[in-house]
Amino acid sequence: MIQLIRGFKDILPGEVELWQHIEKTARSLFEDFGFKEIRIPILEHAELFARSIGEDTDIVEKEMYTFPDKKRGLITLRPEATASVVRAYIQHTLYAKDPIQKFYTIGPMFRRERPQKGRYRQFYQINAEVFGIDSPLIDAQLIFMIMTFFSRLSVTGLEAHINSLGCHKCRRNFKDALSVFLSAASEKLCTDCKRRSLRNPLRVLDCKVPSCKEAMVEAPSILDYLCPECTMHFNAVKDALKKFNIPFVIDRLLVRGLDYYTRTTFEIQTGSLGAQNAVAGGGRYDTLVKTLGGPDQPAIGFAIGFDRLVEITDLKSADFVRKPDIFLAALGEKSMSIAFEWFCAFGVDGIKAELDLNGRSLKSQMKRADKLGAGYVLIVGKKELEEGSVILRNMTTKEQTAIPIDNIVEKIKKIIDHELHGYIKR
Numbered sequence: 001m002i003q004l005i006r007g008f009k010d011i012l013p014g015e016v017e018l019w020q021h022i023e024k025t026a027r028s029l030f031e032d033f034g035f036k037e038i039r040i041p042i043l044e045h046a047e048l049f050a051r052s053i054g055e056d057t058d059i060v061e062k063e064m065y066t067f068p069d070k071k072r073g074l075i076t077l078r079p080e081a082t083a084s085v086v087r088a089y090i091q092h093t094l095y096a097k098d099p100i101q102k103f104y105t106i107g108p109m110f111r112r113e114r115p116q117k118g119r120y121r122q123f124y125q126i127n128a129e130v131f132g133i134d135s136p137l138i139d140a141q142l143i144f145m146i147m148t149f150f151s152r153l154s155v156t157g158l159e160a161h162i163n164s165l166g167c168h169k170c171r172r173n174f175k176d177a178l179s180v181f182l183s184a185a186s187e188k189l190c191t192d193c194k195r196r197s198l199r200n201p202l203r204v205l206d207c208k209v210p211s212c213k214e215a216m217v218e219a220p221s222i223l224d225y226l227c228p229e230c231t232m233h234f235n236a237v238k239d240a241l242k243k244f245n246i247p248f249v250i251d252r253l254l255v256r257g258l259d260y261y262t263r264t265t266f267e268i269q270t271g272s273l274g275a276q277n278a279v280a281g282g283g284r285y286d287t288l289v290k291t292l293g294g295p296d297q298p299a300i301g302f303a304i305g306f307d308r309l310v311e312i313t314d315l316k317s318a319d320f321v322r323k324p325d326i327f328l329a330a331l332g333e334k335s336m337s338i339a340f341e342w343f344c345a346f347g348v349d350g351i352k353a354e355l356d357l358n359g360r361s362l363k364s365q366m367k368r369a370d371k372l373g374a375g376y377v378l379i380v381g382k383k384e385l386e387e388g389s390v391i392l393r394n395m396t397t398k399e400q401t402a403i404p405i406d407n408i409v410e411k412i413k414k415i416i417d418h419e420l421h422g423y424i425k426r
């Protein structure tokens with residue numbers, strides 16, 4: 001039997017309803033905050049990610065699914081969404097109409113990481129990106145929006161971790177200080193970090209190798225090197241977060257593993273997932289639009305890990321599985337043909353109906369209706385048809401009523417709508 005590839009997964013019915021609910025919640029909240037959906041391709045030129053995420057990052061060095069295309073050189077299964085959204089913003093000159101643009105996108109990303117519990121090589125993200133706004137208020141508002149999103153999904157115990165990576169001006173001084181520190185600590189660093197400390201010292205800060213982590217405790221903090229503008233910007237983010245009553249921790253080692261970040265970077269962390277505890281992360285990337293050939297527009301964005309979110313929400317998939325409103329139990333060929341017409345008419349009318357097309361006994365059909373959790377069963381038997389009526393059984397109260405078959409679909413729709421009215425909004 002052919003099985004799925006290790007590190008990949010199926011999302012099955014019964015489980016997918018929760019995913020749908022999360023998506024619906026994201027769409028409705030993000031759109032209320034002024035975001036519009038953008039859909040970007042799964043495949044992009046490999047160069048897009050090398051130039052945006054950075055050549056020396058783990059993602060580009062080790063984790064991308066890159067392969068040669070017949071005519072187009074190297075192409076890559078997107079490992080993240082930001083680079084593609086920036087590409088689209090530039091390619092379609094979306095900034096010309098209005099430099100301020102807010103996008104969100106939901107979909108799969110691909111990274112060839114070592115498969116482990118809760119980590120997949122095809123994983124899902126909810127992304128949002130804002131272009132053209134420099135104000136620190138938008139940084140805080142994004143974090144506020146994420147927190148609101150999580151609270152709507154019954155995720156609690158979250159904490160925002162924030163840092164500032166400064167601009168190119170302040171980062172130059174910090175890189176110098178960090179390089180001095182790293183060459184002194186070189187003995188304790190892993191092989192990758194020895195190389196990185198020369199080419200891209202910032203990368204060493206978020207290395208996951210324990211000995212590197214330990215060595216970095218003493219590392220200089222970027223926050224001590226911020227220029228006055230970056231300090232003011234970061235202070236304003238903190239003030240706004242306080243205004244929103246969002247608890248936050250200043251985490252000077254937070255550099256987020258991608259080269260394009262500037263100024264505010266953040267992660268939303270939870271204690272409930274052990275070591276891999278970030279459920280969302282993001283930050284500013286004020287220079288990326290320009291780097292990729294666009295206008296000089298600031299930008300900020302975030303990604304929420306969909307798979308982890310599903311693990312930590314208190315909501316259960318079962319709550320979102322829609323049960324049949326009505327089960328049609330038809331007995332005999334003639335009944336079946338009439339019931340089949342009704343079955344289709346119910347579907348058109350927005351009533352979720354089920355019909356056992358295999359023509360089994362009444363007893364086994366009732367059993368199936370019960371198993372499916374149908375609200376009503378409509379018994380369509382030979383005797384009933386001769387008498388010109390059918391039996392409607394309320395599966396909760398077990399009450400049975402004979403209903404004349406003229407306009408039956410309409411009558412039942414009324415009963416079901418009436419039943420639903422008041423406690424479920426359809």
Ligand SMILES: [Zn+2]
Pocket residue numbers: 166167168169170171226227228229230231
């Ligand atoms: Zn600066």
Ligand SMILES: [Zn+2]
Pocket residue numbers: 189190191192193204207208209212
């Ligand atoms: Zn290392």
